Amino acid sequence: MSRSTPLPSDLQDAPFAVSVARRMGVSESRLRASDLEVPFHGIRRSRLAPVAEPDTDDERAQQRFHALLRDCASFQRREGRSVIFSHVTAARLFRMPLPWRLETRRFLDVAALTPDHAPQGAGIIGHRLTRGAYILSTSAGFAVPAPLRVWAQLAPLLSVDELVVVGDHLVRRKQPFTSFDELVETVAGWRRLRGIRKLRLAALSVRSGTDSAAESRMRLALTRAGLPEPVIGFTVYDRDGCFVGTPDLAYLDERVALEYEGEIHRVDSRTFRSDIERRERFQDADWRHIRVTRDHLTRPHTLVDRVGFALAQRRRIPPPIR
Known part of the structure; x- marks a missing residue:
C-alpha cells in the first residue's frame, strides 16, 4: 500500500x-x-498541508491552539481512554494567557489521580494529583482540573505578575471562570501548596472586569513603577452626556485614558478609521488619550514615562523618577 x-x-x-x-x-x-x-x-x-503565515498575533495563537487540540486528541487515542490534562496543557486548553516560553511548549502535561502512578512516555510530563482534592472540569472536550486549581498548578512556573495576569483572566469581564471573591477565599484556604506565597501575593493584585491580558500587563507596569492604580472599565461621556468610549484604563481626576491597540488596529482599515474618530472624541471631551502597543509592554519604561508626564501635565504632579 x-x-x-x-x-x-x-x-x-x-x-x-x-x-x-x-x-x-x-x-x-x-x-x-x-x-x-x-x-x-x-x-x-x-500531516497538515503547509499554510500561509498568519498576519496577526490572534491568528498565530489560534493556530497554536488547534495544534494543541490535535496533540491532545492524538495522545488520548494512544491511551484508548479519556485522560486528564493538567498544568500548562490545561491552562492552554482554557486559553489562559501564558508567557511565550510556556505558550509554545510542545510537551503535554498528563495527570493521574492517586493511587495511580504518574503517566510516562516521550512527549509528555507526567503528574500525580491527590484524589478528592481535584474537581475535574472539561475544556475543549478534554478532562482538566477546575480553573482555579490549574492557576495554582502554574504557581511554580510563573512570576507573581504572570500569575496576576492569569488571575485577571479568571475573573475577567466577559464569561469569567470564577468570581473575585471566590478566588480570594480559595487562595486563603490553601495550605502547603507549591508556590502558595506567590499565589497569595498575586491575589492581592488581581482585579476583576478586565478584557485582555495586555490590559493587565499595562496596569502592572504602571503600578509597579509607582504610579497610581488606574480604574478599569470606566465609561467616558462628554459634557452633553454623549458616549465617548470605555478605555481599558483611566485616571479619572486627570482625565487620562489608556487603550491597548493590537495588530488588528494596524492591519484592518475599518478599525484604523474608527480609532481616529475615537481619539478625536476623547480630545473633544477634554480627555488625554494614550495609545499603547506591544512595544510599550516590551519596554515598559517608555509607557511609564508617557503616562507619568501626562499625569503631571494634567494634575501638576511630579513625573516618576527611575
Whole structure:
C-alpha cells in the first residue's frame, strides 16, 4: 500500500493507532509514508498541508491552539481512554494567557489521580494529583482540573505578575471562570501548596472586569513603577452626556485614558478609521488619550514615562523618577 493508496475511511480524519491500522490491512510502508506523522509512539495522523503565515498575533495563537487540540486528541487515542490534562496543557486548553516560553511548549502535561502512578512516555510530563482534592472540569472536550486549581498548578512556573495576569483572566469581564471573591477565599484556604506565597501575593493584585491580558500587563507596569492604580472599565461621556468610549484604563481626576491597540488596529482599515474618530472624541471631551502597543509592554519604561508626564501635565504632579 503506497502513499498514493488512500487510507481506510475510518483512519482519514483523526489520529489512529498503528495496531488498529495493521488489523485493517494497512502495510508497514504505508504507515511510514511522508503524508503521515508520528505525534506519539504507536500513533499516526495525517500531516497538515503547509499554510500561509498568519498576519496577526490572534491568528498565530489560534493556530497554536488547534495544534494543541490535535496533540491532545492524538495522545488520548494512544491511551484508548479519556485522560486528564493538567498544568500548562490545561491552562492552554482554557486559553489562559501564558508567557511565550510556556505558550509554545510542545510537551503535554498528563495527570493521574492517586493511587495511580504518574503517566510516562516521550512527549509528555507526567503528574500525580491527590484524589478528592481535584474537581475535574472539561475544556475543549478534554478532562482538566477546575480553573482555579490549574492557576495554582502554574504557581511554580510563573512570576507573581504572570500569575496576576492569569488571575485577571479568571475573573475577567466577559464569561469569567470564577468570581473575585471566590478566588480570594480559595487562595486563603490553601495550605502547603507549591508556590502558595506567590499565589497569595498575586491575589492581592488581581482585579476583576478586565478584557485582555495586555490590559493587565499595562496596569502592572504602571503600578509597579509607582504610579497610581488606574480604574478599569470606566465609561467616558462628554459634557452633553454623549458616549465617548470605555478605555481599558483611566485616571479619572486627570482625565487620562489608556487603550491597548493590537495588530488588528494596524492591519484592518475599518478599525484604523474608527480609532481616529475615537481619539478625536476623547480630545473633544477634554480627555488625554494614550495609545499603547506591544512595544510599550516590551519596554515598559517608555509607557511609564508617557503616562507619568501626562499625569503631571494634567494634575501638576511630579513625573516618576527611575
